[in-house]
Amino acid sequence: MSVILNSGEISRALRRISHEILERNHGSENLVLLGIPTRGAYLSQRIAVAICEIEKTTLESGTLDITMYRDDLRLKTPRTLLPTTIPGGSIDGKDVVLIDDVFYSGRTIRAALDALNEMGRPKSVQLAVLIDRGHRELPIRADFVGKNIPTAKEESVRVHLSEIDSVDEVIIEGRSL
Amino acid sequence: MNSYRIKAASDSNGKVGDHFVSGGKFVKEGELANDAQVIDAKGLTILPGFVDLHTHLREPGKEDAETVLTGSMAAAAGGFTAISAMPNTLPVADTAGVVEQVYRLGKHHGICDVYPIGAVTVGQRGQVLAELSAMNQSEAGVRIFSDDGYCVYDPLVMRRALEYVKTFDGIIAQHAQDPRLTEDSQMNEGEVSARLGLKGWPAVAEEAVIARDVLLAEHVDSRLHICHVTTAGGVEIVRNAKRRGIMVTAEVTPHHLLLTDDLAESYNPVYKVNPPLRTRNDVQALREGLADGTIDIIATDHAPHPHESKDCEWDAAAFGMIGLETAFSISYQVMVETKLLTLAQLVDRLSKIPAQIGRYEDHGSIDEGMAANFTLADLGARWQVERSKLESKSRNTPFDGLDLPGVISKTFHNGVLVYERKSK
């Protein structure tokens, strides 16, 4: 097990992503931030706070549960649903930024795009992730990346956030020495 | 005629000795032919053949479930040498013609004595007395009458029947079930029926009829037999009636001595039976009643049904269980292994006393001079019930898979070996 991002590095990465989101979207006016539970939701909240500080405005963060849209439902016992909350109640015409902790096969994001599709018609959908570990199985890419970490498939990347894990860090497990 | 020297069998009191069979009877050693076949019965127990006053053989009319032949084979496999066949056949055994037909079929097959029970009322409809004397005077010599499956509910009809059979020392065997209190009933009424949503069959529906009938029997001074008592209250009524000197006898089935109503939780209709399985408290009272003589005998209420009658919804399923082949083992387990009865006492309740009630003079004893109706049992051995291997034509046993004590090894009817357990 080794730590690849510590607390300071995580917060610097999120701050940079916040700036990049603002730059790309010319401000925060039309933004809807949607974190994918569990940890993506906390990252989304932190990014919302950073954007508010930078812009001196108010911006709520929402959540998007993708459980019902997963393509691996039949591989596991049913999962408990997690909350979905859309700030302002609608994504129609908005610039939606999906936020997740680890970007891997791309299947979670595909499910999220399906979920968004059921909810309305955003102007654009962008993706922000803290870690991109590679091994994509679908033609999906991230717009904002905290850190690219080349990994082997048998390794696992874990993001710990102080909101639920009592510490901020990103670790990698199963790496052969 | 076959002659046998049965060597070194224990009797029901544990006394070991030889028994001699010749000319269809138990004889003295000196009367035995020189070429008598020797049966080494060391380790086996010789018991008088069991007598079952309550079976359904389904012939004529429902031969897909059982026939006199297959029922007789099941009886022999269970150690029975005499069985009484209830009249709810098609047509109903309410005439001399039908009872003679059943009687002759039994004689023809010669595996055990089959004594038909005549219907009390025409068509078992409870309204008009059947020709009871004619059935008694027929070749079948019917003495026991019952509308089993239905209750003789009209008190006047019951009174007349009880009076009428006195002419020939007959007896009315009552299926005690108040029909109004049991309309569409499915199982014992109580906590389990309430939970399962199956229509309840209250104990009082049985007890009220027993109470009425013992009073009628007292009033007209006649013999009454209560079929399959199942409730603690019923036992108490019979106990009091006997104390008053009323001529009442009663039977209990092996399944009511062992099984309880909570088995219906599986909704498996193999546990659907009339009268229904009752509670643990009732089972205990039945065992005690059988032990103290309140309940005189064990009778199986062997009720075969074709597979499709049980492979369906509970409400739609037929009532009844088969029991001839498991009766002795179940009774032995619940009464002797629990020390409520000695082996000799149990055998009296399976053989001597039912023979007395039915006046079946060739059964109930292995004394010299008696017809050689007996069975050899291995009481130290156990066996597992496999419904596919039973002799009965039907498979509706609730005891499938049970491991039971007491293996019936051989059964003899009038000195002829009619059943021998295949060694495994």
Add this chain to the structure above:
Amino acid sequence: MKHLLSINDLSKDEAIEILDTAAELARLAEGAVKKFPTLRGRTVVNLFFEDSTRTRISFEAAAKRLSADVINFAAKGSSLSKGESLKDTALTLQAMGADAVVIRHSASGAAHQLAKQEWMKGVVINAGDGTHEHPTQALLDAFTIRRHLKGSEGDLSGIKVGIVGDILHSRVARSNILLLKKLGAEVVLIAPPTLIPVGVSQWGVDVSYSLDDQIKSLEVIIVLRVQKERMNDLYFPTEREYARGYGLNSERMEGMKDKAIVMHPGPMNRGLEISADSADSARSVIVEQVANGVSVRMAVLYLLLGGATFKELSSSGENL
């Protein structure tokens, strides 16, 4: 949980999980998400041996919102036509590859037998069997109660529920009693003694013969439908006498607690067990029960059918 045959199949946690899931699905439905791809490719058969348009439509809507294929199989009239019909139907459904069977039958235990007799392999959901149980109705009732009185969270502790009417013949009452007790509610059965089952003392609920004595202490009153044919079986003398003692009307409702609600599983006999003004009053959540039924049945279908079957589980191993 492989089937849903009885409330007894659920632990308290599982029951709450169904309610939580239903709550989330109900919330999503308000936010315009009406349909999920979750059960695409699964086949749900509505096997109804008894007429019940409401329950069938509710299950059908739930299955369709989860993108399941729905087959409606109405085996009318054949209910107790001498055995076998249930078994033969089950074998047919097995051959058709049904993943789940929602069964309504007039015989108590029919769902149980369908699941346990190995006639078919799919998931069995009991949509009402005889006078035994109707578990999804109890779940939607609990959902409705929790939504009104507990903010859609946790269990139902501290709530007193009165169930009024024909307890003896009610599958809704049986399932409700089991679930409400499981969730910590206090339950009192209110009916004339003829409509209370023998053996009720083992159920751990209070019994009262007087609605007026109880009504002021209740947070919830569930009014059961009176089957008119019961009258001929001597359970009560006349409709009028029943309504006088046990019918809910606005006069009786005056004494109710502030936030108390009125429920009925439907269909109602207005003027018999419930007066029209009671059924349409502000306390009545009867219409909402119907809407909640769809969410709860979606949750049940998702939790029973949305995941892997055992066979599928054993061949998995994919990463996400």
